[in-house]
Amino acid sequence: MDHGAPISYLTLSPGADVVCSEGDVVGKVAHVLADADEDVFDGLVIDCHRGPGGARFVDADQVDAIYERAVVLTIPGSQVEHLPKPTPAPAVLENHGVEDSESGLQRKLHRAWDLISGNY
Amino acid sequence: MSEPASYLTLQRGTPVVDRFGVPVGAVERVLTLTGPYFDGIIVRTEAGSRFVDAPEVRRIRGDVVELSITRGDCEAPGLTTVDGVPEARWGRTEMTEDDIHDAIDALKRAYVDDLLDAHELGDRCEAAYEATTLDELQRLVPERD
Structure with missing residues (x-):
């Protein structure tokens, strides 16, 4: 399978194939999660293709390589369905300090959720 | 998904969602009338406890209760109270x-x-x-x- 030339996350487009470590296509890129100003790649929202839709979040360290037409993951296909789903941020009624702070992954999942609705 | 269930087996702490599936809170108490007839549930929400009358309980499943009102209606109390608990607003048709x-x-x-x-x-x-x-x-x- 020809994935094209290696590229930066900055030029990765939605619709590119997502390929697991065994080489099988497991979905398509739906959104790229990044902070371009800080040049930080956070991960991807992928459309899993298992039914009509189905979104999962792939953290940056689970991305092995990015090519023009495909993203190769470090994980096997069997782990894709266990990837976390984008989730809405809970309503915040009060701030109780450090204990309430989100983990890095939770923050990414909430940003991924916002990306899904970016146009709405 | 879980099987349909009855108010008779509904457990305290069961999650409650609104008509759109938005989380509202959890079951605090199930109320029955003599008979027994299902009277409604008291839901613990972030805005406090609310009584939801039986007609506004759309469906009970083993792991979730679905209401026919919105989260906003559940959190904004109506005028009456049941056992000292404000009743959730119902009957609203206009959108926000x-x-x-x-x-x-x-x-x-x-x-x-x-x-x-x-x-x-x-x-x-x-x-x-x-x-x-x-x-x-x-x-x-x-x-x-």
Whole structure:
């Protein structure tokens, strides 16, 4: 399978194939999660293709390589369905300090959720 | 998904969701009338405890209770109280911006859970802004078996 030339996350487009470590296509890129100003790649929202839709979040360290037409993951296909789903941020009624702070992954999942609705 | 269940087996702490599937809180108490007849449930919400009358309890499943009112209605108390607990508002038909946002969140959840594709998500989100009643909004959100 020809994935094209290696590229930066900055030029990765939605619709590119997502390929697991065994080489099988497991979905398509739906959104790229990044902070371009800080040049930080956070991960991807992928459309899993298992039914009509189905979104999962792939953290940056689970991305092995990015090519023009495909993203190769470090994980096997069997782990894709266990990837976390984008989730809405809970309503915040009060701030109780450090204990309430989100983990890095939770923050990414909430940003991924916002990306899904970016146009709405 | 879980099987339909009865109020007779409903457990304290069971999650409660609104008509769009938005989390509302958890079951605090199940109330019955002599008979026994199902009177309703007291739901623990972030805004406090609320009594939800039986007609506003749309469906009881083993792991979730679905209401036919919105989260906003549940949190904004009505005029009456039951056992000292404010009754959730019911009977509202006009829409608010919050309803649209909750419906769109429900649509996004349906997309993430593989019930809608990306195009359907987009079309239905746009339709949500065109809806004029709560029933129209709810018809956009896929049913979950």
